[in-house]
Amino acid sequence: MDVKKVLLLGGSGFLGTYIANRLSQRGIEVTIPTRRRERTKALIIQPNVEMPEANIHCPETLATLMQGKDAVINLVGILHSRDVKLPYSKDFAEAHVELPKKIIAACQATGVRRLVHISALKADAKGPSEYLCSKGEGEAIVGAARTVLDITIFRPSVIFGLGDSFLSTFAKVLKKAPIFPLGFGHARFQPVWAADVADALVDSLGDESTFGQTYDLAGPKVYTLRELVDYTAELTGSTAKIIALSEGWAYLQAGLLWLAPKPLLSPDNLRSMQVDSVCEASCKPPANWRPTALEAIAPTYIAQNTPKGKLDGFRFRAGR
Numbered sequence: 001m002d003v004k005k006v007l008l009l010g011g012s013g014f015l016g017t018y019i020a021n022r023l024s025q026r027g028i029e030v031t032i033p034t035r036r037r038e039r040t041k042a043l044i045i046q047p048n049v050e051m052p053e054a055n056i057h058c059p060e061t062l063a064t065l066m067q068g069k070d071a072v073i074n075l076v077g078i079l080h081s082r083d084v085k086l087p088y089s090k091d092f093a094e095a096h097v098e099l100p101k102k103i104i105a106a107c108q109a110t111g112v113r114r115l116v117h118i119s120a121l122k123a124d125a126k127g128p129s130e131y132l133c134s135k136g137e138g139e140a141i142v143g144a145a146r147t148v149l150d151i152t153i154f155r156p157s158v159i160f161g162l163g164d165s166f167l168s169t170f171a172k173v174l175k176k177a178p179i180f181p182l183g184f185g186h187a188r189f190q191p192v193w194a195a196d197v198a199d200a201l202v203d204s205l206g207d208e209s210t211f212g213q214t215y216d217l218a219g220p221k222v223y224t225l226r227e228l229v230d231y232t233a234e235l236t237g238s239t240a241k242i243i244a245l246s247e248g249w250a251y252l253q254a255g256l257l258w259l260a261p262k263p264l265l266s267p268d269n270l271r272s273m274q275v276d277s278v279c280e281a282s283c284k285p286p287a288n289w290r291p292t293a294l295e296a297i298a299p300t301y302i303a304q305n306t307p308k309g310k311l312d313g314f315r316f317r318a319g320r
Contacts, residue, residue: 001114001150001206003070005029009056009103010075012043014163015118018198019073024048026202033065057099062106071114071205074103074142079131080258080266088130088137096134097141104145113150116201117142121157121190121216122275129271143214152210154201156217157277160294161194162301167232169264171302174229174238181243183250185226187273190218193292200286209287216283219291225273231295235303 011020011032023030024046032043033054043049054061056076066072076099081091088096100117107115119142123135142151160166174180197217204210223231229242245253251267258266279285 001070001208003028003114003205005069005071006031006205007065007069007072007112008032008075009073009099010077010118011073012051013075014161014165015159015194015197016075017043017163018161018194019075019201020046020049022198022202031065031069033061057094057102059102059106062102063109066106066110066112069110069112071116072103072107072112073116073118073201073205074100075118077118077120077135079269080263081130081268084130084268086130087125088134092130092134096131096138100138100141104142104149107149114205115142115145115149115151116204117151117153118201119153119155119214121155121218121277121279123155124275127272128274129268131268131272132275139214146212150208150211152204152212153214154197154204154217155214156192156197157190157219157279158192159194159197160191161297164194166191167228167298167302170229170232171236171238173264174233174236174240177240179243180229180233180240181245181249181253182226182229183245183247183253184270184273185224185229185244187225188222188276188278189225189228190222190278191228191294192217192219193294193297196291200289204286214284215286215289216279217285217289217291218279218283220293222278223294231298232302235299237303 006023006028008030010016012034020030020043030049032051033056034051056062076095078095081089083089083091119139120135123132123139125133125136125140127133127136139153142153145151158166200217250270254265254267254270257264
């Protein structure tokens with residue numbers, strides 16, 4: 001399948017930047033709808049990238065954006081909602097459930113058969129959090145459209161890389177605060193580099209062997225949350241005291257942080273951590289999946305102000 005024009009939904013975010021770069025480098029024309037074009041200057045200057053201001057939740061607008069496209073990539077996702085409702089709030093429903101329905105309908109209306117969808121590792125319609133539950137519902141909706149569209153679903157663990165809100169957030173707090181209260185330090189993750197995720201998605205676009213498949217994307221190593229925070233502290237040279245919180249105190253902390261204008265953490269995030277974001281024996285990675293070690297990448301953007309970080313950065317940019 002020859003893919004020359006792609007509609008990238010959610011493309012102005014962290015992962016979207018990596019994917020847009022990969023598509024642009026391959027000479028593929030990329031359309032990335034955004035509500036505020038002026039906030040995405042780094043992408044606007046990329047060759048072959050167009051960024052119209054548009055509301056992708058409007059079915060008519062979505063269909064217009066798909067005209068003439070060969071494929072659609074859906075990255076849209078949220079981590080927080082101001083509302084709380086079981087099984088999930090209106091915000092989670094709109095982003096993770098209703099939008100996939102609209103995308104599928106627009107694909108059928110415009111004749112675009114190729115759809116690549118990002119879900120989440122351990123997404124489950126019966127999951128313990130609004131995030132995992134709504135992601136699971138959306139994944140099921142997309143999966144059910146395999147009979148009418150050429151669909152590939154990817155389910156990554158937590159994604160790291162330059163511009164992330166994961167290790168970078170830990171580093172920011174560890175550099176400034178004398179103490180770092182940490183709840184759910186036992187939660188397990190298998191972090192995957194954003195560039196590896198981007199390559200997997202872009203490589204799948206024209207690969208017919210991936211049609212109808214669901215792939216799990218995880219890094220080569222499992223870490224506890226405490227191990228990741230300790231490693232970030234080491235990279236930043238932080239002397240902050242990391243204090244383990246009981247479950248009750250962890251939920252209290254998350255509730256207070258959730259009230260901030262831009263929450264770093266919410267109670268729903270903790271509920272998601274009840275399920276380890278790691279690959280089990282039943283996981284299915286893409287063919288030739290060779291994920292990059294976190295230790296090879298994290299120093300290049302977390303420890304930039306340390307001698308080791310600068311050296312690792314030089315080595316990374318030199319391809320060594």
